[in-house]
Amino acid sequence: MSAKEIRTKIGSVKNTQKITKAMEMVAASKMRKAQDRMTSARPYAEKMRQVVSHIAHAKSEYRHPFLENRDERRIGLIIVSSDRGLCGGLNGNLFRQALRNFQKWESEGKELDLCLIGNKGTSFFSRVGGKISAQVGQLGDTPKLQDLIGPVNVMLELYNENKLDKLYLVSNEFVNRMTQSPKFEQLLPLVPEDASDLSHHWDYIYEPEAPEVMDQLLTRYVESLVYQGVVENIACEQAARMVAMKSASDNAGKAIDELELVYNKARQAAITQELSEIVSGAAAV
């Protein structure tokens, strides 16, 4: 390689490094924002959880179908993935984990029904197959609850029509900046928390009627859980992208160092050659 060629190569690697560095910084700031959204969505989910566990323990005459355990024959899954790539193995790990469970369930003779949130999941499952009941993508960095109402309610309708016996949420859990892990969370039937302080017999006054209020409450609860999963998945996506881009920038730096070494060697060799040519030329005269 001539010195000029190497110089151009160094230039192009430097440009790539600039891009990956910029992407890293963008991902870092987006991750912080996504984390903020995670924290601000938490109070609602916590309050909801409290109310739901109160309900589950209140001695109500009316039992909502979302609270009843059924025979597990058909399983619904809401799979949350990112819209864009360049985020390391985030989506791949999630799909691998999901497929492992799917295979196990199918071997037990259970039917699966998918609801896909995010473009990566859609393109993956439209290639490998699977019964897709609902789909949504392009949620952007600030997902709106409104965008999730449709797909979630499709699954809830299926559950109400007895076409599903169980509903899971499959998404990435934000452990910390470096670690994200796939998680399966059971949405339906609801798993109420222990509320040991509420052992005495009591019930709410329902306005208007218990079924209506519970219906709205439990639907909102499931929606809020899915919303949380989506927001958390975005934080995971940005964290994974940040790490991937950081290592890309580091690698570009290493490549540049190496190329500069080669370039300097080539330059020195050229100078030595020129000198020896001059010296030998002078000696000939």
Next chain:
Amino acid sequence: MTVQVDIVSAEREIFSGEAEMVFAPAILGEVGIAPGHAPMLSRLGPGEVRLRLPNSEESSFYVSGGLLEVQPKVVTILSDTAERAEDLDESLVLKAKEAAEIALADTDATIDYAKARIELAETIAQLQTIQRLRGRTGR
């Protein structure tokens, strides 16, 4: 006497603090809740939630709907962020179904595990190649 009031929406926390009295637009008419109220669960219509704070100031929030949970010492208002109505929800459901049909258009309803394995193997191979390249430059 005061009661703890929390007003939250799915996207953020709106208010948290003590109040002497809470007025909320329940679906069957406005309700006023004083500390020590019996447990109640009610749907909310669109309207104003007013709080009488301990320093006898008033503070108000608009909700487009949601739920009100009352415990003797705690009042929780779970506000809806989005404008919601039965027909509106219905149209969102239809939209999600249509999107699914488009995604399903040219695929089987059964998962092709062999194909899935190949897909995943490709991704893993890509990652491994990157790692190998990294190892080479990192000498």
